[in-house]
Amino acid sequence: MTSPQTIPASVTNWSVQLMPMIAAVLLSALWRHHAAGDETLGSFALHVAQTGLVSLPFVAAHLSAFRLRPLAALAAWLAGFALYPIAVFWVATRGAFDNLLPDLRECATAAAFSAMALLAGGRSSYRLRAGEIASLLRRLPVTLDGSMIALLMGWALATTSLFASTADAVRNQPFTVWFDPVRLASHPGEALYYLWQFAIVALLLYAFYWGSRYLLIRRALGGHGWTFFALSSLSYWIIATPLMASLVLQLPINLPVWSLLPSEDRQLFDPLNYGFTFVFLAVTMPIVLASERLLAEQRDAAGRHEQVSAELALLQQQINPHFLFNSLNTLYALCLKDRSSAADAVVKLSDLLRYTVYDGQRELVRLDEEIEYLRNYIALQLLRLGDRCVVRCNWSEVSDRLCIPPLLLIMLVENAFKHGIEPTDRASELRIDLSASATHMRFVCENSLDPDTVRSKTLGLGLANLRRRLELIFGDSSGLSSERSGEGWRAVLELELRPC
Helix, strand or coil, rough: CCHHHHHHHHHHHHHHHHHHHHHHHHHHHHHHHHHCCCCCCHHHHHHHHHHHHHHHHHHHHHHHHCCCHHHHHHHHHHHHHHHHHHHHHHHCCCCCCCCCCCCHHHHHHHHHHHHHHHHCCCCCCCCCCCHHHHHHHCCCCCCCCHHEEEEHHHHHHHHHHHHCCCHHHHHHCCCCCCCCHHHHCCCCCHHHHHHHHHHHHHHHHHHHHHHHHHHHHHHHHHHHHHHHHHHHHHHHHHHHHHHHHHHCCCCCCCEECCCCCCCCCCCCHHHHHCCCCCCHHHHHHHHHHHHHHHHHHHHHHHHHHHHHHHHHHHHHHHHHHHHHHHHHHHHHHHHHHCCHHHHHHHHHHHHHHHHHHHHHHHCCCEHHHHHHHHHHHHHHHHHHHHHHHHEEEEEEECCCCEECCCCHHHHHHHHHHHHHHCCCCCCCEEEEEEEEEECEEEEEEECCCCCCCCCCCCHHHHHHHHHHHHHHHHCCEEEEEEEEECHHHHHEEEEECCEE
C-alpha cells in the first residue's frame, strides 16, 4: 500500500483543492437522485455525471480562486458563483434545460463549500488559521443555556423552512419538499407566520429545560438529595406536560383534527405527549448534570487558586521585611565601622532591594539571577563581619534558560547569618554548594553554630514559611531538610527547575 509520504505533492494539492467541489457535486446528485425516486446505482451514477457537467463553471471558479492573483481570483470566483447562477435562472425562466441546470440550492451549496475551503485552508492572504479560529472560539461566551437557545432556535428555523416550503403544509403531510428557497422567497409572510409559532414552541421547551436545571437539579438535588430530586422530577413532569400542551394548542396553526402536539390531537394527557417530554428530560438532564459538575469544579479550582495566590503573596511579604531589616542593620553597622565602604554598601543594598521589589514579585526568575542576588547579599554581609566569617561557595555553572521561583534560597542564607554567625564572636564559617542539572537543583547551606545557641522561634517561623511556599508551588516535587550537623547547622533544599 502506498504510504502518504510517497504521494506526489501536486496530487495532494489537487485533491485538497477539488474536495469541496466533489462534495458539493455528490450532495447535489444525491438530492436529484432522491427527487427522481430511482434507487438504482446506475441512476445515481448518471445524476453524478449530470451534476458534475453543469458544475464545471463552479469548479473552474473555485480553482481560479486558489491560483490567480487576489483581484483576478475574486473576479473569477464571483463570475462562477454569482454570474453563472444568474445566467442559469435566466435560461430556466424560458423553460430550456430545466432538468439539467443546477437549482438555487445546488448553487448555494457549491458557493458555501468553496468559500469555507478558501477561508480555512486556501490562500494565505485571506486564510483563517486553525490557531486563530481556536482562539476566536475560546473567546466566545459559550454557555449551556446559550447553546440550548441556539439549538431550539435552529430547530424553529428548520421547521419553518419545512412547513413554508409546502403550500398549505398542515393539510399536505407527509412533506415531499424539505427545502424550497424559491417558495420561501416568494411567500415571506407565510414563512413569518410559521416562524413566530415555532419560536414560541421553542421558548416553551426552553422554559421546560430551565425548570429542570435550576429548580430540579440546583434546588432539589443540590439542596435536598437524590430522593427529593427524583420525586420532584416526577411531579414536575406530570404537571408541566399538560400545561405546555395547553399553551401549544392556543397557536393558530392547530386545526380541529390536527395539532402541533406529539399526539397530533387535542388530548393534553395523551401518553405520546408525556413520552416526548420524558425523552426531552432524559436527554437534557445528563448534559445538565455534567455541566453543573464541571461548573462546580471550576468554581472550586478558582477558589483554591485565589487562596493559594493570596497565601503566596502573604508569605512573600513575610520574607521581604525580614530581609530589609537585616540589610539595614548591616548598613548601620558598616556606617559606624567604615564609612569609606558605606557607598559601595549602599549600591549593593540598592541592587538587592531592586531585585526584591521587582523580580521578587515575578512568578519565575532565572537561576543565574538568583545566584547573583545571593552573591551580592553575602558580599554585603562580609563588609560588616570582616575576617570573623569565612565563606566558601561552590556555584555550579547553570544555563540562563533554567528558572526557579524568586527568593527561595535567600531564606536559608539569611538564617545562616542571623542565627548561626551573628550571635557569636567566634570565628565562623559558611559553606554553600549549589549543583544543578537540566531539571533538578540541590542547594546546601552549612554554617558553624555556637554550642550554646538554642534554635529560636524566629528560625522555626522562617523555615515554616519556606516549607509552606514550597508546598504551594511544587507540591511533592521538592524537599527541604534543616537540622544540626555536628557542631553546625545544615540545610538542604532540592527542587525541580523549570524552563524559562
